[in-house]
Structures are given as C-alpha cells and as structure tokens.
Amino acid sequence: xxxxxxxxxxxxxxxxxxxxxxxxxxxxxxxxxxxxxxxxxxxxxxxxxxxxxxxxxxxxxxxxxxxxxxxxxxxxxxxxxxxxxxxxxxxxxxxxxxxxxxxxxxxxxxxxxxxxxxxxxxxxxxxxxxxxxxxxxxxxxxxxxxxxxxxxxxxxxxxxxxxxxxxxxxxxxxxxxxxxxxxxxxxxxxxxxxxxxxxxxxxxxxxxxxxxxxxxxxx
Amino acid sequence: xxxxxxxxxxxxxxxxxxxxxxxxxxxxxxxxxxxxxxxxxxxxxxxxxxxxxxxxxxxxxxxxxxxxxxxxxxxxxxxxxxxxxxxxxxxxxxxxxxxxxxxxxxxxxxxxxxxxxxxxxxxxxxxxxxxxxxxxxxxxxxxxxxxxxxxxxxxxxxxxxxxxxxxxxxxxxxxxxxxxxxxxxxxxxxxxxxxxxxxxxxxxxxxxxxxxxxxxxxxxxxxxxxxxxxxxxxxxxxxxxxxxxxxxxxxxxxxxxxxxx
Numbered sequence: 001x002x003x004x005x006x007x008x009x010x011x012x013x014x015x016x017x018x019x020x021x022x023x024x025x026x027x028x029x030x031x032x033x034x035x036x037x038x039x040x041x042x043x044x045x046x047x048x049x050x051x052x053x054x055x056x057x058x059x060x061x062x063x064x065x066x067x068x069x070x071x072x073x074x075x076x077x078x079x080x081x082x083x084x085x086x087x088x089x090x091x092x093x094x095x096x097x098x099x100x101x102x103x104x105x106x107x108x109x110x111x112x113x114x115x116x117x118x119x120x121x122x123x124x125x126x127x128x129x130x131x132x133x134x135x136x137x138x139x140x141x142x143x144x145x146x147x148x149x150x151x152x153x154x155x156x157x158x159x160x161x162x163x164x165x166x167x168x169x170x171x172x173x174x175x176x177x178x179x180x181x182x183x184x185x186x187x188x189x190x191x192x193x194x195x196x197x198x199x200x201x202x203x204x205x206x207x208x209x210x211x212x213x214x215x216x217x218x219x
Numbered sequence: 220x221x222x223x224x225x226x227x228x229x230x231x232x233x234x235x236x237x238x239x240x241x242x243x244x245x246x247x248x249x250x251x252x253x254x255x256x257x258x259x260x261x262x263x264x265x266x267x268x269x270x271x272x273x274x275x276x277x278x279x280x281x282x283x284x285x286x287x288x289x290x291x292x293x294x295x296x297x298x299x300x301x302x303x304x305x306x307x308x309x310x311x312x313x314x315x316x317x318x319x320x321x322x323x324x325x326x327x328x329x330x331x332x333x334x335x336x337x338x339x340x341x342x343x344x345x346x347x348x349x350x351x352x353x354x355x356x357x358x359x360x361x362x363x364x365x366x367x368x369x370x371x372x373x374x375x376x377x378x379x380x381x382x383x384x385x386x387x388x389x390x391x392x393x394x395x396x397x398x399x400x401x402x403x404x405x406x407x408x409x410x411x412x413x414x415x416x417x418x419x420x421x422x423x424x425x426x427x428x429x430x431x432x433x434x435x436x437x438x439x440x441x442x443x444x445x446x447x448x449x450x451x452x453x454x455x456x457x458x459x460x461x462x463x464x465x466x467x468x469x470x471x472x473x474x475x476x477x478x479x480x
Contacts, residue, residue, distance in 0.1 A: 116273050117320035121334035121386065122309040124302075131333060135324050214323055214368060 004183065007174045011184060014170030015191050021087050021156040021166065022195070026149050028092025029099050033145075036096065037103025038129070051100065058097035063155055066090045071162040087159035095152045102144045106137035139210040146203030150196045167191060222285065224249040224390065224422050225270070230279030232265055232446075239265050240446045242279070249389075250420045254433035254454070257443035258469060263426045267392040270424070271314045272305050283311055284389070310338075313388035317395040319375040321367040321382070327354070328363040331382045338386070346385070353381035357411045373404030377411050384415075391415075393425045397432075405429070412436065430473055434458050442466045 039051030058066065071086040081089065110133050118128040160169035171184040178184075223246040232240040239262045247253060255263040268274045270281070272288070280297075281288040290297040291304045300308070322330050331353065332346035341349075354360040357377040367375055376396055383391060393412070397405045409432050416423060416436055427433050433440060433454065440457040442450045442465075450463040461467045 113316065113318055113320040114322070116271075116316065117322070119273055119309070120271050120312075120314040120316075120320075120383065122306055122338045123334060124306065124338075127337045131337065132322055136322075214366070 002178050002180065007178060007184065008187065010174055011167060011170045011187050011191070014165055014167035015188075015195075017084075017165060018153070018156050018167040018191075019195065020084070021091060021159060021164075022149070022153045022199075024088040025091035025095065025152050025156070028088060029094075029096040029148065029152060030145070032092060032096030033099025033103050036100035037107070040100065040104050041107065054093075055097045055100050058094050059101075063090060063094045064158055064161070066094055067158055067162060083159065083162050083164040086162055087156070087164055091152055091155055091159075094155070095148050098151075099145065099148055102141050102148070103137075106140035107133055109140055110136050139207060139214070142203055142207045142210060146200055149199045149203070153195055153199065154192065221249055223247055223282075224251075224284055226282040227266075228280045228282070230269070230276045230281060232262075232269060232274065232276050238446060240269075240276075243446065243448070244279075245441070245448060247390075247422060247424065249422055251422055252416055252436055252438045253424045254437035254440045255424065255426045255443060256428075256430065256433055256440060256469075257449075261443040262446040263441075263443045264394055267314065267394050267424060267426055270390070271312060271392055272309060283308060310386065311388055312390045312392065313383035313386055314392040314394065315376070315379050315383050315396050317398050319367075319372070319379045319399075321375055321379055323367050326364050326366055327359065327370075327378050330367070330378060331385045334382070335385050350381070350385060353384050354378075356414070357381045358407070371404060372400045373407045376400065376408045380408075380411055380415070388421070390422045390424070393423065393427070395426055395428065397427070397429060428473070430458065430470070442469065444469070 036051040036054055039047045040055065042048050042051070067086065067090040070090045071081065071083065074081065074086075107129075114132055114136065115128065118132055123132065156166055157168040159166050160172070165173075167188050171188045174184040175181050225245075225247040227243060227245045229242045229244050230240055231238065231242055239260075243262070243266070255266065257263050265274060269276055270283075270288070276289055280290065286308065287297065287300070288305075288308050289300050291300050292298075322333070325333065328347060328350055331350040332341075332343065335341040335346045335349070336343060351360060351363065354363055357380055359374060359377050359381065362370060362374065362378075367378070370378065380396075396412075397408050400408065409429070412425075412432075413436065415421070425433065425436065435454075437454050439451060440454050441448050442457060442461075442463070444465050450457060450461060450466045457466065458470065461470060
C-alpha cells in the first residue's frame with residue numbers, strides 16, 4: 001500500500017508553480033496585448049510595423065520553440081533567466097500576441113459615432129482612448145481574454161521541458177516513483193479543471209461588473 | 220457691419236469619384252440662425268461635418284472668427300493645420316448628431332462634465348454645477364444619474380444638446396437632430412432648441428427636414444441641391460414664394476409627404 005500524502009504534497013507544490021506561472025504569464029500577456037494591440041493601430045508606421053512583426057512572429061511559431069529560445073539561446077546573448085522567468089516570458093509573449101488581436105478587434109468594434117462625438121467634444125487622442133473607447137471595448141475583450149488565460153494555464157505544462165517542476169512535471173515524477181498512473185493524473189486532471197473553472201468564474205464576474213448599466217438596468 | 224463668424228470660400232469635397240461640394244462659398248454672421256434644407260445627398264450635412272472637422276476638404280478655405288480652420292500660417296504662407304491647431308479651433312464649435320452619440324458607459328451627468336473637465340481643466344464641482352444648470356434648461360435635471368440606455372430618444376437628444384453646450388461654443392451645429400426620433404418625441408427637442416435660440420446669441424446651423432420648424436427658427440434658409448446653394452433668403456420667401464424651379468419641386472415633394480410648412 002502506497003502512502004499517498006507525500007506524493008500529493010509533491011503535486012501540490014507543482015500546482016503552486018503552475019498557478020504562479022499562470023498569474024504572472026497572464027499579467028505579462030495582458031500588458032503586451034494592450035501595447036501591441038494599440039501599437040498596431042498607431043499612426044506611426046514604425047510602431048505599427050514593430051507590433052505587427054511581434055504579433056505575427058509569436059503567433060506563427062510554437063510556444064515550445066519560443067521557450068527553448070528564451071531559456072537556452074538567450075544566454076548566448078548574455079541574458080540568462082531562471083526557469084520561472086523564462087517560462088513567464090515565453091508564455092506571456094506567446095499569449096500576448098493573441099491578446100493583441102483581441103484588443104485591436106474590440107477597439108475597432110466601437111462605432112464611428114463614438115469617435116465623432118469625441119472630436120465634437122474636442123477630446124484628444126489619449127482622452128478618447130482612455131475614457132471613451134477602451135472602457136467600451138473592454139467588455140468585448142473579456143470573454144476572449146478568459147479563453148486566452150485558460151489556454152495559457154494549459155500551456156504551462158511545457159515548462160517542464162526547461163526543468164521547472166510544475167504540476168505536470170510532478171505528476172510524472174510521482175508516476176515514475178510509484179508506478180501508478182491513475183492517481184497522479186486523475187489528481188492533476190481535477191486540479192487543472194478547478195483552476196480553469198476559477199478563471200472562467202473570475203472573468204464572468206469581471207464581465208458583469210464591466211457591463212453594469214449599459215443594458216439600461218438601473219444600477 | 221460686423222464681420223462674418225464663418226466664411227466658407229470655394230471649398231470642394233469629394234468622396235472618391237463622387238463630388239459632394241463643388242466650389243461652395245457662403246458666409247454666416249455672428250448670432251445668425253441658419254436652416255440648411257434640401258434633398259438627401261445635397262451636401263448639407265457634409266458642410267456641418269466639415270465645420271466640425273469630421274471630414275477634410277479637398278480644396279478651398281474656411282475661416283472661423285477670422286482664423287483659418289484647416290490651415291495655419293507658417294513662414295508667411297498657409298500650410299495644412301496640425302492637430303493642435305484643429306483642437307484650438309474646435310473649441311469654438313459644438314455639434315449635435317442625428318443619433319445622439321452619447322457615451323453609453325457614462326451617466327447623464329458624466330456625459331456632460333467629461334469634456335469640460337478633460338479639455339478645459341474645469342474642476343469637477345464647477346463642471347457638475349454647470350451641467351445641472353444645463354440639464355435644468357433642457358428639462359432633464361431629474362435624470363442626471365441615469366444611464367443613456369434608460370432614456371427615450373428625445374431625452375437622449377436633449378442630453379446631447381446639454382453636453383455640447385457645456386463647452387460654451389460660439390457656433391452650434393445641429394445635424395438632423397430629430398430625424399431618428401419617434402414623431403411624438405420630436406416636439407420636446409424642438410422646444411429646447413427654440414428656447415436656446417431665444418435665450419442665447421449663439422450662431423446656429425441647422426440641417427433639418429422639419430420645414431415648419433426651419434421656418435420659425437431660422438433667420439435665413441438655404442436650399443441645397445447637388446452640392447450647391449440653389450436659393451437662399453428669409454424663411455417666408457423661401458417657403459411661401461420660392462423662385463427656383465428646384466426649390467419649388469422639393470417643397471412640393473415635402474408637402475406631399477405630409478410635412479407641415
């Protein structure tokens with residue numbers, strides 16, 4: 001009979017690494033998504049080009065390859081990152097590229113009449129974006145941002161390739177040590193699902209907050 | 220004799236191969252109330268949009284209060300205006316749109332106070348006091364905390380008028396402001412505009428299909444067709460005794476469609 005408590009603790013250690021990667025990766029992805037998404041609509045050609053190159057490059061190559069580059073190739077350029085830093089960077093940049101297109105699409109979806117009202121009220125470009133367009137575009141972005149965050153969560157499993165002991169890595173360890181496949185993999189199945197569910201619930205809550213009052217319901 | 224507040228000098232405007240305005244010139248005196256009428260596509264709305272800098276012109280010049288709108292002086296010559304110049308010029312002009320264009324995520328009060336606070340640095344308390352006065356004037360003070368989605372079309376348009384007034388423009392542009400309203404809501408908006416015309420000395424340009432209102436409201440009526448002013452004059456002359464064949468035909472059609480003149 002195997003004493004599972006120690007092994008489950010191992011998997012929970014991994015779960016913590018997965019959570020850290022997901023939160024920090026999502027935070028980076030969010031920042032990058034807005035920078036690149038807005039950059040792609042810039043009136044400056046150089047900014048637009050830079051944003052477009054970034055987006056197409058990171059959408060067009062696999063997270064697996066990007067991770068290896070960040071962790072194993074960057075040191076040749078004198079940039080050495082810890083596995084966690086490398087994981088966050090690769091995941092954030094990868095998912096941020098998808099998020100950038102979400103930002104751009106949502107901003108584009110705000111009608112011309114809102115822009116014209118801003119011109120008539122003499123609001124400058126920054127004020128227009130900050131107070132009128134983005135607050136209306138944000139509720140449109142949230143559902144897809146939720147999807148992206150869940151994708152990022154599941155993507156964290158690749159970091160085991162650069163020796164980071166995330167949840168999937170620990171499950172493999174437990175499997176190797178105990179010879180039992182069902183228990184560790186059933187455990188991480190449930191844990192991944194719980195984490196994804198928490199993200200969905202959080203995004204739904206944000207959506208409700210962001211759309212409050214827009215439907216004519218008295219607040 | 221005061222000088223015109225708006226001077227439009229042979230402007231042209233084309234969308235691709237379609238020429239909307241072809242060498243149009245006109246002047247507006249300070250405080251004058253102008254009604255621009257004419258069939259759809261005659262260019263009357265385009266003039267308002269050009270004055271609000273929502274459309275660029277392809278040729279010609281516009282002066283507002285003696286200053287170039289689309290150009291600025293540089294090294295003795297005129298060059299295209301930059302964004303800073305446009306922002307300075309826009310302070311003189313306000314616009315009310317056919318579809319209200321309120322900010323749906325802001326309550327009525329915030330819709331009105333936002334621009335004065337951001338563009339003129341007015342303190343919130345001052346901006347809100349002024350907004351409440353304006354809401355009082357348009358009969359919407361009790362809805363200050365409502366969201367736009369909770370209002371009827373007529374109420375939205377009255378808020379939109381208050382929002383434009385909050386920046387104290389010298390010139391107000393009204394672009395078919397009752398066209399999107401249910402018939403029973405038209406009058407409440409027109410009443411606000413009558414009050415505005417009576418109580419202020421703002422210059423107002425009105426594009427409308429409400430001929431009865433244009434007659435009562437305007438000092439001068441301009442009939443547009445195909446990007447040109449076909450006929451202009453006092454409301455009585457244009458509506459009771461139009462000289463041009465095209466004006467007569469247009470008014471006959473409007474009356475046949477059931478509009479009061």
